[in-house]
Amino acid sequence: MNRPGVAAGGSGIEWPPVVPAAAQRVWSDMLRPIARELRRSAPMLTAQAVDRMRVEMPALYPDPHTAEESGGSIRAHVVQLAETIENGSDPRRFDIPEPGLSLIRSRVRRQVPLSEIMRLYRMAQERVWQWMFAGITATARDAAELAAALELATGWLFAYTDAAMIRAERAYEVEYEGWMRSAAAAQTAAIADILAERERDAARASTRLRYEVNRHHVAIVVWLDRAPDTGDAQALLGEAVTELARRIGAEHTFTHHPGALVLAGWASGREPFSPSVVEGVGRAGTLPAGVRAALGEPGHGLSGFRRGHLEAEHARRVATLAGARAEPVTHYREIAVAALCTADPVQARAFVTRVLGPLAAPDENTFRLALTLAVYLEENRSRRRAADRLTVHPNTVSYRVQQAEAILGRGTDTGVLELQVALAILPSLSGLTAVSAPDL
Known part of the structure; x- marks a missing residue:
């Protein structure tokens, strides 16, 4: 986070520019400790906020991974807010943390309206304010101290949230314009048409995808249960798809980004894939740490492209239900009965x-x-x-x-x-x- 106005050693409030001495003491004695506790409580507050969002906006959370995307963004913002308060810095001067930008990119590709993203910010703000209010009222020694602490905390929280929403709106607009101009939008539309069986012409589908579908395919879905602490999630997932495709013996790969923590792919070749080779993929611990994968059955042509992906998604669903009991790589053939019955x-x-x-x-x-x-x-x-x-x-x-x-x-x-x-x-x-x- 950028903190260009932090006082040396964090010894005083730099926002607003002029603060009475009494308020400085309230910040030092009450708000700084509360900010440190806020940082430690970020995972708990995030989980509570996401649980509420999943209840009130279920359409935005079709699977646990979309919830984790939102959770990663909320955690990063809460930590950033806590650091701003702890350092007494200007809550209007910061960059959106990378998990927040990643969430915006994902929601643009999912065609989630900007208004829904703004609602996420407001709901997260409400939960953080409830937590801060409880902490302040439990700590204040008298009415004057309580009033000063609430005024400072309200100023920081609302100024930070307002700036975050403005930056999120700008980032959304830039991402949306770029995405609409890119081939990704056309490919996403083509994939949706293929999976819904609206697109039935293999030659036209190949042109729309810029990928030859009249081949033998193995569909792959890779994902992370939570955002990595360091590095780019999509780069890690892309590495996993490449390695799985290599072990299968594929000649080409094609990938699609349905979410920040999920990557769908197809490995293809001119000759049929060996079932024994496909079944053996992933049993030697070939995936990057934290990455899980699901594979559909080998197939051919447009129907194989579609069916394999649906099978891989079912395998991912069953693996997610199984949690830690699932293997790093889940093959649809092995869980077909469970997929049908769950x-x-x-x-x-x-x-x-x-x-x-x-x-x-x-x-x-x-x-x-x-x-x-x-x-x-x-x-x-x-x-x-x-x-x-x-x-x-x-x-x-x-x-x-x-x-x-x-x-x-x-x-x-x-x-x-x-x-x-x-x-x-x-x-x-x-x-x-x-x-x-x-x-x-």
């Missing part, structure tokens, strides 16, 4: 808890037993093949299966289809609970 979160959760009962408990020991049972059934009850997949001894498989059956309270010779489906959904259960909780 479209209705409430029904999926009820089904799993009914079929598995206590075997659906969230602790890791019970989950390990359930996972072993799932692999055992997938391998047609072969202890050896299940042990090979789980890298354990066959006797360990037998022991875990017996424990799982004991928890179920029955054998696994009946109701096998329901049991296998419930076990396929089980890794997503915690995510399904979070998604469906408001509906209960």
Whole structure:
């Protein structure tokens, strides 16, 4: 953040230019400590603000990653405000932090109106002011000190928010004008038409995309669960797509930016891709730290381009539901059943808890037993093949299966289809609970 007017050592208020000595003391004794605590509380306040935004503006948050984009921007602004107050500097003189600019770029590409971005600023301001007001009223020793602290804090917060909104509006206009003139807008429209099956002509689609679709494709979606502390998120995601495409053996790649923390891509070639090579991608820890990926099934032509991307998006949705239990790379083929069965979160959760009962408990020991049972059934009850997949001894498989059956309270010779489906959904259960909780 630019702080051109900070006093040496941060020893006095430089905004406004003339401040009574009593107000200087209030700033030093009350507001500076509150500003330091505000910086430490930024993650908590951000989470609260984003939760409210997701409730009041659900259309702006179709998935957790758009929420994280907003969260990264809010956190950066809160920290910037806290530093401004702590240093006593002019709240009207700063640059929008990079996460804020990244959010604006993403919202322009998603065609989110400027008015909605302005609403985000106002809602975040409201939450920060509520927090500051509580801190000030709890700290003030008398009415005079309370009045002085509230006047100073109000001035800083409202001046900062006003300047931030002005800069955001300018940045939005510049980004929008550039985006509308760029090929990105045309490509985004073409992709939307292809995915919605409005565009059915492969030659015309290739021209619109500037990418030959009459090839063999593997669709890829890579994402970050949170903005990186350093570096550019899109550069990191682009590196991941390039590496995955190389390992697949692709000749060309094409990428699309649906959000600041998400990158969609297609790896293509003239010859069909080897299913075994595609299935093995990502199992050797090839992704940059923090990056996760989802892959669709190999396909050909315009239909393969479309279907593969939809499959990759479903794989991303299931991986997001599974959270830490998901592999770094999720293949649609491996989670197809879970993808089909989790479209209705409430029904999926009820089904799993009914079929598995206590075997659906969230602790890791019970989950390990359930996972072993799932692999055992997938391998047609072969202890050896299940042990090979789980890298354990066959006797360990037998022991875990017996424990799982004991928890179920029955054998696994009946109701096998329901049991296998419930076990396929089980890794997503915690995510399904979070998604469906408001509906209960």
